[in-house]
Amino acid sequence: MGTNNLYKGNLTTIVLKLLEEKGRMYGYQITQEVKAISVGELVITEGALYPMLHKLEAQGLLTVETEMVGNRMRKYYSITHDGKKEVVTRMEELEAFIRQMQNLLNPRIELA
Amino acid sequence: MGTNNLYKGNLTTIVLKLLEEKGRMYGYQITQEVKAISVGELVITEGALYPMLHKLEAQGLLTVETEMVGNRMRKYYSITHDGKKEVVTRMEELEAFIRQMQNLLNPRIELA
DNA sequence: CAAACATACATAAATTTCTTATGTAGTGGA
DNA sequence: TCCACTACATAAGAAATTTATGTATGTTTG
Numbered sequence: 636m637g638t639n640n641l642y643k644g645n646l647t648t649i650v651l652k653l654l655e656e657k658g659r660m661y662g663y664q665i666t667q668e669v670k671a672i673s674v675g676e677l678v679i680t681e682g683a684l685y686p687m688l689h690k691l692e693a694q695g696l697l698t699v700e701t702e703m704v705g706n707r708m709r710k711y712y713s714i715t716h717d718g719k720k721e722v723v724t725r726m727e728e729l730e731a732f733i734r735q736m737q738n739l740l741n742p743r744i745e746l747a
Numbered sequence: 748m749g750t751n752n753l754y755k756g757n758l759t760t761i762v763l764k765l766l767e768e769k770g771r772m773y774g775y776q777i778t779q780e781v782k783a784i785s786v787g788e789l790v791i792t793e794g795a796l797y798p799m800l801h802k803l804e805a806q807g808l809l810t811v812e813t814e815m816v817g818n819r820m821r822k823y824y825s826i827t828h829d830g831k832k833e834v835v836t837r838m839e840e841l842e843a844f845i846r847q848m849q850n851l852l853n854p855r856i857e858l859a
Numbered sequence: 860c861a862a863a864c865a866t867a868c869a870t871a872a873a874t875t876t877c878t879t880a881t882g883t884a885g886t887g888g889a
Numbered sequence: 890t891c892c893a894c895t896a897c898a899t900a901a902g903a904a905a906t907t908t909a910t911g912t913a914t915g916t917t918t919g
Contacts, residue, residue: 639840639844640877640904640905641756641840641841641844642844642877643756643875643904644753644755644875645753646877647876648852649848649852652851652852656854661896661897662897663895663897672850676847677847677851680877680879681897681898682878682879682880682899682900683876683878685899686876686898686899687876689898704896706884706885706886707884707885707895709896710896710897728753729753729848729852731788732754733848735788735789736845738785739765740760740761740764740838740841742768752875755906756904756905756906773867775866775867776867779866792907792908793867793869794869794871794909795905795906797868797869797870799905799906801869816867817914818913818914819866819867819868819913819914820867820913821867822868860919861919862918862919863917863919864916864917864918865916865917866913866916867914868911868912869910869911869912870909870910870911871908871909871910872907872908872909872910873906873908873909874908875905875906876904876905876906877902877903878902878903878904879901879902879903880900880902881898881899881900882897882898882900883896883898884896885894885895885896886893886894886895886896887892888892888894889891889892
C-alpha cells in the first residue's frame, strides 16, 4: 500500500470510484490502473483486493461476469445502482474528512 | 470516531499535532479539545486514546508528568524533540495522501 | 439527598482492514 | 528451462480501533 498507511479504509472508495468511471474492469487490471494513476505510490495487494471484490459483490455494490480470454479466466466487475449511491456517500465523507483534517491540523487561533 | 471512519490511522497524528501546539495536555482534555475543534464530528474513544498515549511514551515521542488536582489524578503529556520530528514527517505524508486521493478520485482524462 | 452525569484513569475482547505468505495455472521471452 | 508476468484465490498474522467494562471522584438537578 505504498510507503504510508493512510490509504487504510480508502481502498474500497478508490475501487468503487474507478469502476464508476471506467464501467467495467477485472481485478488485476484494477491493481495496474491504480499503480499507474498513482505513479507507483499506491499498490493494492491481491490479499486486499480479491476479498474486497467478493465482499462488494455480496453487498450488491458490484456485479461480476466471468469471461475466458484465450485460455485464462477473467472476472469483470461492474458497479451497480447501489454502488453508485455508495460512491456519492463516500465522496462526501472524504471531503468532510479533508476539511476536518485541515481544520484540526492547521495552527489556529487559541480557543477558550 | 464520529460518523465516518476515515480518521482511522490519523488519530496519532492529530494527538501529536495538538500537543505540539498546546504544549501540555492530559488525556481527557485531548478528547474534549478534539471534539470541540471538530464541532462534535470526531470523538476519540478512551479505548483508543489511552493505549495510544502509552505507546507514544514508550516510543519516546511523548513524556508524562502525573499530578494530583484536588483528589484526582491527571497525567499530563508533552511532546519531545523526536515527537516534533515525527509530526513533520506525518504532516508531509498526510499532504501527499490528500494529493493522491484527489488525483485518484477526481474524474480525469482517459488514460491510455 | 439520591440519582444521573461528568471527570479521569485503565484494560480486555472483538472487529475491521490490511500485509505477508502461499497456492494454482496459463503466457511469453532470454 | 527458468524467470517474470498475468490472473485468480485463501489463510495466518498484525495493527488500529470499537465496544464493553471497571474504578473512583466531582458536580448538578429534580
